[in-house]
Amino acid sequence: MSPVNGEFDGRDYPTAENSGHGQTRTQLPDGESHGFGDTRRGNRSGFSNRNLLTVVAVVVLLIAAIAFANRGGGSAGAGSGGSSDNRDTNRDTAAQPTAPTGEKPVSGKNGGIASGFPKTEQGAQSAAANYAVALGSDGMFKADRRHEIVAAVHDPAVVGKLQGDLDRAYSPKFLANVGLKSDGSAPNGFTFVSRTVPVGSKATKIDGDTATVEVWCTGLVGLAGESSTKPVSETWFTITEKLKWTNDDWKIESSKQTAGPAPVGGDDRASSAEEITNAVEGYGGFTYAR
Template identity: 60%
Template sequence: MSPGDEQGYTETGQTRTRLPGGDPYGGAPRRTGRSSSRGLITVVGVVVLLIAAIAFANRGDGSSTDGSADKGDRPKAASTAASGTKPVDTKSAGIASGFAHTEQGAQSAAANYAVALGSAEMFNSGWRHQIVSLVYAPDVAAAKQSDMDSAYSSEKFLANIGLAKDGSAPKGQTFVSRVIPVGTKVTSSGTDTMAVEVWYTSLFGLSGEGSTNPVTESWYTTTYELKWMNNDWKVTDFQQKDGPVPVGRDQTASTADDMTKAVEEYGGFTYAR
């Protein structure tokens, strides 16, 4: 099991229209009178139709004549905008809790749970047990905790990522494991169940002089199956896949010292949809 297993939502355009060039009569003698008027009316009519088609194509509301937008096939123009609703006003062990019994509440819960399950604290048994008990539904928490203990306590796994047997980083180095949600999307919903996809980027590795596992960036999408119980959303299962992955810019990697300072000085967020 890799860390990714737990680390695991208005476009504008320009349309150029070119009318046929040259002599519209193909070099033949021009007609006069009513034929000329008809030709002018035809050209004007084509231009009007083209303008109408361009205006329709450039509409930003995502509507269509067949009502496909209403079916959820494509996001609305404001689907990436913040809802403006405060996600929660309570926390348990630093993890947001008490989400609303709505789709927005489920998306906020999934984003915050992804951050907790992808954190460096998951590599400490005490913190891991607390996170699992708070995030997962009671009827699956025990099984999930056992599976995670086996994976996160594997000496081979810990050695591969440069950590000691107890999950601590080597002296002089800082272990980095962070999940940064980019967007969320509800893929299925019921009265007390919800499936939410969380698209996020992940930072993982060791910062510090002599690190053989420098901090790298990865992209994943995890689908969380959520259930409403005890006045909150809880995870019952999840599935993870790679990407979507953007094209990386040609930027110079920061020094180990700069990366360590950033991790220590920049705190996380409570995420809301």
């Protein structure tokens, strides 16, 4: 993703189907301390600057922040989803409920991010979901942590160029548009929220040492605090990650994001800035296993 103009429009209500084999479960990682909370209904993001999008096309989760930063201007649009080879049509493609399975999640960690995924379809889906969470975190807005995240989840062959591209994308001007200081920290009295929550995943192609996985996500992004002009809002998007088996693990070779599918907004009461801040500080994130 890249710092480009866009806005939340979030009023399309396409149906969504999550196909997969095996069920999804989540487990809290040790020592994780940040979290997310309920918020008022926001809208999802769009793009207009193709050049910057191309620059950082292998990173996918800055889109929501861009739309958040530029809320109220620009026209909404969705990136090209591209096409993927389908798996055997005789295989079961019915949506599976979210429920625990008997398998343990991966125990490895690389820079605080789950690692050591098996070379299986489920392993590829788990990797893609966990990498989506990492790339959608608030750590991406701080240079040192961003470098760690990018190196941990990407194929080493693409890391060098990507780091430079992202450093230019997360410029002081862009951070100011988001409402952050030049070092990526929130102003005094505010809590910056950027969190991605996978809803479901499916592998659309498995071929030896490569895999393509789609992860349907919802996200929270904004500044929580009294008198915030950029309150925390929700987004819905689908991330497509092309993974490569390298160094005995799945790593991202390239990725892209499209808007939706987005459900109809509910009638939930918008929480106060204090409630959102307390939730962010009090609820930890998850390690996702397929």
